[in-house]
Amino acid sequence: MRNVGGVLVVALVVLSSVSQIFGQDSPEPAAQAAGDPAATTAPAPAQSAASLPPAATTFNDVLDHMVQREHLFIAEMHHMHPMVETYVQDLKSDKAGDPTPVNDRYFLGRLDMSDGPEDTSFVGQPGFGRRVVAKLTGVYSLHFLPLGFAQMVILDSDFQKKYYNFTFVRREFLGEVRCLVIDVEPKPGQRTARFMGRIWVDDQEYNIVRFNGTYYPQPKVSFFFHFDSWRLNMRPGMWLPAYIYTEEAHLKTGLTKTLHFKAQTRLWGYDLKGLNKNEEFTQILVDSPQSVKDQSDAAADASPIVAERMWERQAEENTVERIQKVGLFAPPGEVDKILCTVVNNLLVTNNIDLQGDVHCRVLLTAPLESFTIGHTIVISRGLLDVLPDEASLAMVLAHELGHIVLGHRMDTQLAFSDKLLFPDEDSFQRLDFKRSAADEEAADTKALELLKNSPYKDKLGNAGLFLKALQQKAPDLPNLIRPHLGNSLAEGKSIRMSNLLASAPELDLKRLDQIAALPLGGRIKVDPWSDQVELSKAKPVALTSTHEKMEFEITPVFPYLTRLSAGGDKVALTTSVPSTTSQTPTPEQK
Numbered sequence: 030m031r032n033v034g035g036v037l038v039v040a041l042v043v044l045s046s047v048s049q050i051f052g053q054d055s056p057e058p059a060a061q062a063a064g065d066p067a068a069t070t071a072p073a074p075a076q077s078a079a080s081l082p083p084a085a086t087t088f089n090d091v092l093d094h095m096v097q098r099e100h101l102f103i104a105e106m107h108h109m110h111p112m113v114e115t116y117v118q119d120l121k122s123d124k125a126g127d128p129t130p131v132n133d134r135y136f137l138g139r140l141d142m143s144d145g146p147e148d149t150s151f152v153g154q155p156g157f158g159r160r161v162v163a164k165l166t167g168v169y170s171l172h173f174l175p176l177g178f179a180q181m182v183i184l185d186s187d188f189q190k191k192y193y194n195f196t197f198v199r200r201e202f203l204g205e206v207r208c209l210v211i212d213v214e215p216k217p218g219q220r221t222a223r224f225m226g227r228i229w230v231d232d233q234e235y236n237i238v239r240f241n242g243t244y245y246p247q248p249k250v251s252f253f254f255h256f257d258s259w260r261l262n263m264r265p266g267m268w269l270p271a272y273i274y275t276e277e278a279h280l281k282t283g284l285t286k287t288l289h290f291k292a293q294t295r296l297w298g299y300d301l302k303g304l305n306k307n308e309e310f311t312q313i314l315v316d317s318p319q320s321v322k323d324q325s326d327a328a329a330d331a332s333p334i335v336a337e338r339m340w341e342r343q344a345e346e347n348t349v350e351r352i353q354k355v356g357l358f359a360p361p362g363e364v365d366k367i368l369c370t371v372v373n374n375l376l377v378t379n380n381i382d383l384q385g386d387v388h389c390r391v392l393l394t395a396p397l398e399s400f401t402i403g404h405t406i407v408i409s410r411g412l413l414d415v416l417p418d419e420a421s422l423a424m425v426l427a428h429e430l431g432h433i434v435l436g437h438r439m440d441t442q443l444a445f446s447d448k449l450l451f452p453d454e455d456s457f458q459r460l461d462f463k464r465s466a467a468d469e470e471a472a473d474t475k476a477l478e479l480l481k482n483s484p485y486k487d488k489l490g491n492a493g494l495f496l497k498a499l500q501q502k503a504p505d506l507p508n509l510i511r512p513h514l515g516n517s518l519a520e521g522k523s524i525r526m527s528n529l530l531a532s533a534p535e536l537d538l539k540r541l542d543q544i545a546a547l548p549l550g551g552r553i554k555v556d557p558w559s560d561q562v563e564l565s566k567a568k569p570v571a572l573t574s575t576h577e578k579m580e581f582e583i584t585p586v587f588p589y590l591t592r593l594s595a596g597g598d599k600v601a602l603t604t605s606v607p608s609t610t611s612q613t614p615t616p617e618q619k
């Protein structure tokens with residue numbers, strides 16, 4: 030396994046720029062999201078009705094199919110235990126009237142709907158699960174129950190035609206998927222709060238793929254938020270929740286208090302079985318006698334030094350596998366290779382030959398953090414999202430590489446397998462990759478040295494600018510900056526790699542051409558089924574106002590919906606025309 034990794038790394042050793050894919054200095058696609066999601070005009074209803082399965086000849090048939098599919102969906106969700114992450118930014122309008130984050134909240138858990146939506150906390154805040162609800166006090170614990178956000182994966186747990194009035198609006202494409210757009214309103218006089226808003230139903234199998242609205246009527250003592258909930262086609266015929274965007278601007282919660290916030294909920298880690306299978310496979314390779322052979326010329330016991338290295342490597346591999354199994358690390362993939370390319374650029378230009386390869390992995394959570402586990406550099410999805418360019422990425426990686434080059438050790442107790450046997454939700458408590466202040470300082474110094482000899486040496490101004498922006502925002506976004514496994518990028522007045530601050534240009538929020546950091550969610554795309562990550566293909570767009578800079582901010586989501594082919598793979602798109610099944614002629618062909 031390691032040898033295979035070695036070959037890949039060697040192939041990438043030539044100083045390569047990843048700027049084509051990473052170096053976009055411009056902001057991300059969410060800015061586009063303000064536009065109309067239905068860029069393509071759908072064919073007239075009468076014409077394309079021919080492509081519907083024979084049963085759905087009337088609107089009433091469509092509703093019957095849809096209700097049936099929704100019941101199947103709820104039954105399916107009872108067996109699913111995805112990770113759920115909700116990140117909330119409290120907003121306040123600044124002098125120019127633009128809402129700016131002034132505080133934030135973070136929740137991470139695993140959804141368990143076997144008895145209604147409930148989640149198990151990974152980060153240990155109060156307020157997880159229904160059992161503790163009664164003990165909660167304070168505005169936020171009441172209003173930001175993660176359970177409330179998890180609820181928004183469900184339109185109505187008892188979805189029946191008789192409870193609602195349905196109005197057909199139009200046909201519309203969401204990505205390549207043609208949808209029927211239907212307005213839904215609870216019939217008057219009901220005691221139970223029900224969904225009120227708009228739904229998008231795919232016009233082949235009648236799955237609800239998106240719904241947008243709130244629950245009605247509002248309860249007396251608490252509130253239902255407005256939400257935009259998206260599902261993705263993860264298995265054939267199965268659309269599962271992936272993103273929920275929530276926003277409230279004028280929600281009165283008392284005589285004087287008004288809630289003003291935006292929140293993004295993401296779900297992933299649906300295929301836990303697949304993740305576990307992967308682990309078994311790797312485990313066999315790690316344990317095979319072959320790996321012993323790699324280390325020595327003749328068949329012999331490992332020498333004391335080799336044995337020590339193997340022991341460290343075992344601790345590293347056990348830990349990485351464990352975290353992947355929990356659903357916190359993406360499986361090895363394309364993004365890791367891009368990160369390794371930058372690491373190799375640093376190593377090669379500094380003539381450093383490390384014993385053993387450096388690996389890179391993506392932590393799937395939003396809080397900005399990076400750390401090392403032995404020779405594995407870990408960087409969070411949120412941090413990858415907000416870094417403005419390749420030089421800033423190199424800065425983050427150089428610090429971690431500094432730890433490795435300086436031989437800062439990991440806790441080798443983790444080589445004992447029992448150390449990793451703990452409940453998933455205890456991961457953040459049981460695993461700790463924090464370094465001492467002295468090690469942090471030494472890694473910063475080493476990182477500067479590595480960067481000064483590297484191809485990034487003339488581009489560090491922007492990296493410093495990123496740090497300035499981070500330093501400025503840190504007091505308002507404590508939960509985004511707070512790491513769960515490693516050291517903080519910014520703590521109080523101190524900031525990592527602070528030597529780069531001096532050489533950075535002045536931070537100017539009003540300049541449209543100065544992008545110190547990007548919004549969250551623009552760079553890394555997570556497959557919620559397999560946890561695989563890839564770089565987003567969305568093209569950067571020019572900013573039209575400073576309001577669109579949204580550095581470190583949450584934005585709405587507009588995923589490009591695609592259908593899975595029969596084999597479970599994504600349908601390859603050659604044109605923007607939506608795909609149709611081979612048996613069904615398109616309206617144009619008829």
Ligand SMILES: [Zn+2]
Pocket residue numbers: 428429432464468469472516
């Ligand atoms: Zn460090």
